[in-house]
Amino acid sequence: MRVGMPVGADGDVSFHLNGMPCTARRGDTVLTAILLQGDRLRASPFSLAPRAGFCLMGACQDCWVQCADGSRVRACTTLVEAGMALLCPLPPTPTPAVRAGTDAVPGDVPPGDVP
Numbered sequence: 121m122r123v124g125m126p127v128g129a130d131g132d133v134s135f136h137l138n139g140m141p142c143t144a145r146r147g148d149t150v151l152t153a154i155l156l157q158g159d160r161l162r163a164s165p166f167s168l169a170p171r172a173g174f175c176l177m178g179a180c181q182d183c184w185v186q187c188a189d190g191s192r193v194r195a196c197t198t199l200v201e202a203g204m205a206l207l208c209p210l211p212p213t214p215t216p217a218v219r220a221g222t223d224a225v226p227g228d229v230p231p232g233d234v235p
C-alpha cells in the first residue's frame with residue numbers, strides 16, 4: 121500500500137532488511153517494503169506459519185517489526201524511510217511441543233502445509 125504518493129512522484133527509498141540493501145518506493149509502508157522482498161513479515165510464534173499482517177490498518181498488532189536500533193515499528197502504518205535498518209529474523213527452530221502440534225493456534229497453518 122502506498123500512502124499519499126503517486127508512483128514515481130518522489131523516487132526510491134533505500135533501506136536495509138536483515139543487513140541487505142533494498143529499495144522501496146517513497147510512500148510505501150514498511151509492510152509493503154518488506155513484502156516486496158519476500159513472502160513473509162515474520163513467523164507465528166506458535167506454529168511458525170508465515171505471517172504478513174492481517175488488518176493492514178493498525179488494529180490487529182500482527183505486523184510489529186524490529187529495527188536494528190532496538191526500536192519496533194508497526195509495519196502497516198509506518199512509512200519506510202531512507203536508511204531504515206529492519207530485521208525480520210528467520211523462523212526459530214520449532215520446539216518439541218510445536219512439532220507435536222500441541223501449541224498450534226486454531227487457524228494457523230503448519231509450515232509445509234501452505235499450498
Ligand code: FES
Pocket residue numbers: 172173174175176177178179180181182183184194195196197
Ligand atoms: S496488520 Fe494489523 S496492525 Fe498492522
